[in-house]
Amino acid sequence: MSKKAIGFIDSGVGGLTVVKQAMKQLPNESIYYLGDSARCPYGPRPKEEVIQYTWEMTQFLLKKDIKMLVIACNTATAAALDVIRERVDIPVIGVINPGSRAAIKHSKNERIAVIGTKGTINSDVYKQTIKDKDKGISVISMSCPKFVPLVESNQYNGSIAKKVVAETLKPLLKESIDTLILGCTHYPLLTPLIQNVMGPCVTLIDSGAETVSEVSTLLDYFRLAESSHNKEASEYRFYTTGSPKLFSDIAENWLGQSNFTIEKVDLENLIEK
Secondary structure, rough: OOOOOOEEEEOOOHHHHHHHHHHHHHHOOEEEEOOOHOOOOOOOOHHHHHHHHHHHHHHHHHOOOOOEEOOOHHHHHHHHHHHHHOOOOOOOOOOOOHHHHHHHHHHOOOEEEEOOOOHHHHHHHHHHHHHHOOOOOOEEEEOOOHHHHHHHHHOOOHHHHHHHHHHHHHHHHHHHOOOEEOOOOHHHHHHHHHHHHHHHOEEEEEEHEEEEHHHHHHHHOOOOOOOOOOOOOOEEEEEEEHHHHHEEEEEEEEOOOOEEEEEEHHHHOOOOO
């Protein structure tokens, strides 16, 4: 039997930070990734629109016969996770619960901050999730609307990014936090800049990396994990609704390899509403 892949969807290239962890932790698994860069960012969009776009991406990957779906986007997780779970018959994992649990575990002074898109922060989903698990923790939430465009335009390493990150995060420096959740899968590409601003005493939580650990557990639970005895090579397929060249540049730089195919897709013409 040929390998069935794990599907990953995101508003753009941010979910590649999750895929990078998946490649490390799950080397036997095949991965199909779809990034909706043409309609990115999702953060400022109405909830119903985010749900529709997330469903369109899900439908596309379901046609590829995936065995599990990872919504590798905090905004889409906050808006659409429950809706997608009701509509499909495969396991669906979001990125918010794993990130919240990790933050609670790492915080010593019980002061946690969350940065994310406008949609994620306005949903208050991280604060609610953390408070449900531990009412004594203080949660400071802040949207960072300029971060995703920096990453999507492949400008996350330059002087402009350094200035934007420093100016955006300045208000958090007076909040005495010891843990910061990167509540958007685009943000780990800015990790060196964020860590430099926040200082060594603040632990950064990559919600995407934490999610892959949960994926691994669920693969075993549902008996979907690929065995190393399956000699068929893992397959990586990448799809984007935006520029394949820009996607390729970011993917090759972030993933450290170029042995994968990238195909442009038009979801609006391929998927029935």
